[in-house]
Amino acid sequence: MVGGSVEITRSRDSTCTLEIAGFCGAPLRASRNNGSLVLAHDKGSLLGILDKRTRQRRADISLSVPRHVELKVDSVSAKASLTDMPATAQLRSMSGSILVAGTEGNLNAWTSSGDMAISGIGGGRTVAQSTRGRIEIGVHRSGPGTVIDLASKHGDVEVEFSAACDMSVSASTLDGDLACDIEEFSVDGGCRRGKWASGHLGSGQGMLKAFTASGRITLTEAGPSASSSEPG
Incomplete structure (x- = not known):
């Protein structure tokens, strides 16, 4: 999609x-290829990774799929949203935003300058990366199989943990700021270049890592009554 x-x-x-x-x-064509549903503009690759002459191509697509279906979405500026999916998903966008609400499988999301909001993570491996976009993530629950890796070169990274989280956390920035209101975490803002925070929620069975080069990292914990979080 462009x-x-x-x-x-x-x-x-x-x-x-x-x-x-x-x-x-x-034209936007739908076809089946080795058991997969493929949507593509003519002379484009999957969901329209196209050259400069085709940037005016657009469409609004709504797709519902069974729980076991693996997903791959590539776009230039289109907004991509994913809701309540337990299967593996790969989302890539140059400048479009990415919104994920509810996932239990493996998720790989990337943008160049688009913002990203992910909530309702329940397990699996989540990788979210951006060059200049902001990453907001709400961790609903976690355990031994939960691995979250967040990185934005120049964008901000914001993480909110629910009271049900059980994971070890490490976060660092080279030239940006770091804010953390979680009492269990150690924070170092020292005189040397870089800032970091680390600690455990529960027994620390899952793992989250966050990094920025020049963006701001914010780590917060939701109130005891919260069962999920919605980045806004």
């Missing part, structure tokens, strides 16, 4: 439903 939006939700049965609206530009 412009527009891609919205993916979990279906209630084993069927896959596709809706396309707000379409303009070259």
